[in-house]
Amino acid sequence: MTHPASPRRTLAALAGAVLSLGLLVGCGDDAPSDVDDANATTSPGSPGTPTSGATASDPSTDGSSGTAEPKVIPVYYVGDTPQGDRLYREFTQSSGVAPLVAAGAAVTEGDPVDPDYRTPWPSGRFVSITQTSTAIVVEVAEESWLEAGSLDTALAELAVQQLVYTLQGTIGKRLPVTVEYDGRPADTLLGVSTAGGLKAAPQLDVLAFMNVTEPAEGTTVPDSFTANGRASSFEATVGWTIEDSTGTVVLEGFTTADGWIDKLYPWTTKIDVSSLDAGSYTFIARTDDPSGGEGGGPTEDTKRIIVE
Structure with a gap:
């Protein structure tokens, strides 16, 4: 999913700044200990500028109304992968x-900073x-939201998972999501059955196998920076490259995630860019592809960066 350099975009409904986090977590039913997107620490800053200090979303927060101190929230968006549409986190x-x-508004009205997401x-x-x-x-406000509308079955199911993962990540708990319309329980959401409450599907069924947390889209980096994210890659191998504005690879390397096979695992690596001229580049992290392309190729996540 490489893309040319593009201006930073903001969440239109929230006017919030995108924050990158060093703690890499998930929120799938298959990994109970991973439901702590909301337990990372960061403080307000520019997109891609890691900082620390303020605590993210309080799991006890009642999200129905009112205002609160700014909190860091994980939002899941749809992106292309060799396996079809999958969810990426921002x-x-x-x-x-x-x-x-804020999490619900980001799902329905959010304008993701990464232009590869939607x-x-x-x-x-x-x-x-x-x-x-x-x-x-x-x-839901509209009865039409109970039906799939123009969405095909697969995309409707993924959209529901997008909401579930985002809301569960926001509170840091794997509580089921129930739906109401006009004050009464609803049997469907986007045409997907809500019987028993909506639960998070296993990570490998709905998440992209590669996701970059740092650097975030539009990050300005010094002579060296730490890249991190989470992945499920063959033998836990995470490859990375940096391309210039012409698409030429100017740096490359690899690192190893903490695991693979059953879910997404954290990975991190320090990258020295002191040899590069100041300017715009694209950082790409990708899964290993032992099939040599026969399986659709590696899953990639790309972030535009600016070298000082």
Whole structure:
């Protein structure tokens, strides 16, 4: 998913700044210990500028109304992969809005900073999103949201998982998501059955196998920087390259993730760019492809960076 350098875009509905985090986590049903997107620490800053200090979303927050101190929230978006559409994670701020409200608005109206990401949701907002002791309750404003509309079955199911992963990551708990319309329980959401509550699907069924957390899209980097993310790659091998504005590879290397096969695992590597001229480049991290392209090729995540 390489792409040319592009201006930074912001979340139109939230006016929040994108934040990159060093703690790499997930929120799939297959990995209970990974449901702590909301437990990382960071503080407000420019896109791609890692900082530390403020605590992210409080799992006890009632997201139905009101304002709150800005919180870091994980938002999942759809992107292309060799396996078809999958979910990629990007961080933003709640910007004084209750975290669950901000998370829901980002899913339906968000403008991801990475131009490779998108949301398939119909435009609009939930009436409310609240957390109880047993569930995350979302109330839809439009009856049409109960049906798939123009979405095919696969994309509707992925859009529902996009919401589930985002909301669960925001509170740091694997609570099921239940749906209401006009104050009453709804049987479907985007045509997907809500019976028993919506739960997170296994990571390898819905997440992209490669996701870069740092550097974030549009990051300005010094002579060296730490890149990190999470991946499920053959033998845990994570390859990376840096391309110039012409698409020429100017640096390359690899690192090893903490694991592979069953879910996405954290990876990190320090990269020296002191040999590069100042300017715009593209950082690309990719999974290993032992099939030599026969399996569709590696999964990639790309981030535009600016070398000082």
